[in-house]
Amino acid sequence: MAYKAQYYPGATSVADNRRKHMSGDLEKLREISDEDLTAVLGHRAPGSDYPSTHPPLAEMGEPACSIREIVEATPGAKAGDRVRYVQFADSMYNAPATPYFRSYHAAINARGVDPGTLSGRQVVEARERDMEEVAKVQLETEMSCPGLSGLRGCTVHGHSLRLQEDGVMFDMLDRRRLENGTIIEDKDQVGVPIDRKVDLGKPMSEDEAAKRTTFYRIDNVSFRSDPEVIEWTQKVWELRTLYGFQPKN
């Protein structure tokens, strides 16, 4: 019987959504062009070549190495791209993603990525074109709601703040806002103005966000209502604790 990864315990919609994020089995909800993505990431001018830090691997005459033979380099590594980042902030008011599940998604489904997980933001660093691939998936699918998630390289506070009166997550650098029912972004990740208004799509309704979120909340799916997750968490803690208690001699 072929092994089927189970990813995560739990019997609630939140646990289901966590399994989706981890597995990469995600529903695409919107389209963002490559040029628009490049613009909001802010690492290079849209349409320009990828800057590189070394020649393509094929031209470098790599040394004989069994690991290199086993592991094929990612496209970005092959081309010699710089390592660049994409960083998201996700509201605690039912944004679809949470930092750990963005990280799990990247780590499980992409190669050559270095996810960093904090409380208010989550960063993925990778060779630039590899990073863009991850960023595009995370932006275009059910992992993100443009109203409750944001690309934020710096000044990231907002994830824990009350929502604005229009239901959008607060952004102190005003990188994006609700206009005519959709979220537009006219600054890059670090707040530098860009030459266009990028349409990130319609924010999710409250009901849809509640349905798609990976965040347990007492006013939606409470953590207490998913005892399997609690028991599994306790088991991890207990086993690690007992493992450390090994008096010898």
Added chain:
Amino acid sequence: MADREVMFKRAMEIKFTEEFGTNKQSGGTIEGKTAKYLRLGIEQSPRKVEMRDAGAAIAKKRGLVAYNPNMHCAGIPLGQRALTPYMLSGTDIVCEPDDLHYVNNAAMQQMWDDIRRSCVVGLDLAHETLEKRLGKEVTPETINHYLEVVNHAMPGAAVVQEHMVETHPGLVDDCYVKVYSGDDELADEIDSQFVVNINKEFDAEQAAQIKASIGKTTWQAVHIPTIVSRTTDGAQTSRWMAMQVGMSFIAAYNMCAGEAAVADLAFSAKHAGLVSMSEMLPARRARGPNEPGGLSFGHMADIIQTSRTDKKDPAHVSLEVVGAGCMLYDQIWLGSYMSGGVGFTQYATAAYTNNVLDENTYYDVDYINDKYNGAANLGGEKAPATIETVKDIATESTIYGLENYEKYPTVLEDHFGGSQRATMLAAAAGVSTALATGNGNAGLSGWYLSMYVHKEAHGRLGFFGFDLQDQCGATNVFSYQSDEGEPLELRGANYPNYAMNVGHQGGYGGIASGAHSTRGDAFAVNPLIKLCFADSLLPFDFSQPRKEFGRGAIREFVPAGERSLIIPAK
């Protein structure tokens, strides 16, 4: 359990539903999920405006730019959310956020000054040397005379030589030496001005514990001048003490200043019985004794004096230790010494402001007392320190705290960073488990389970460092292999896994305290440290550190070590 009104209610109302300064926050409820963001910048805060004007005045005076609040993000204007005040937990003091930065708060500075400038040194070895080696008679009268001499000399005055250059008493009036002894008869014969009176400062039960612990030994609590400690460093404290103690013995007992036997006295009086507040650090961190990195959590618990002034409320005892510990370890040690940063203020304040941690902890106390037959009460029979107990209490505590963040968006906004929330939740779980079991390591175990529960519930924890420390920490809780584990009371800021991570060490201090406050213990690990600070003559009141921080914030606290005597009046 009976319904309870959340303890942070009033603080949240003050912060988020009432105007403070000119922030135009008014109306709404503390449960509302949306807010009107006015983006008022610094104009909403009188303190920020004062600071801006001060920066401009400095720039004008010196011809070099200074503080300018519009320098954020390469000049991108911040859409500033409301700048809201802080209420010091357990008090009704409300203050500006900036005034809880240790640079802006004289009480915080003095707390650390008072610790850094203190040491304990035994008298008995010196007395034995005087009697057996030097043939001097030691009596209560000679001890009184010596104490008079040393209280003249310790601030920096001459005793053996002529009237030479000395320190001005007006600059060093915070410096003094007192003694304490487990020998009541001897203590009675020493002039009361010199004595930390164990029977007066502690209730009968705690006094008996202390006297049984130190026996009939006698010790000096030495507090060198704040101004000296600030000009030098913590490692100077015992050296300064040693020099003045040596000279005072020579003067008080009419000794020869040069004979070889004085070397015996020097060692026995100055070094053999020395207890520093903290240990020196290894070369890679390069700090001497009496710097915060070597301060154990047990010593931190003992320095704070709430255990003797409010013994009946063990949770309060621990909360005061958490507050003091977060200020010292997070704001000063990690926030500046270790990181070179400007203080990590808002990491630390989460644990001692707005009654959020208090709410979680007192909820836990009710939960424990209901389920474990009063185990969190002073003297109550303690719950067994088992995996099952830790699992139950730490899980309930953490989920309750998480739900408060979910039910009260203003509390979530107050603790806007996951590290603040992680500190608060884990401190509540750890302290409560310690209160229930009377076991510091059980409390520490609760801390780590709390971190796991928090991470899974909210899909996030703190900054990167939390992933290291809090996800591998469970394995060292009960390990007693020397480089992996220790009783919590003996761990400290430089414990391998704790040395770099803000938002933890104050909590650990509180847990160490809780294991003992719940039993009404007189001290957590060292009675000599407890006694050293059981003294109202110190500028900082160690029985109520959170209130003292508040007094510092509203500029009511009077520190020591000021130089106004020797500089032009402004």
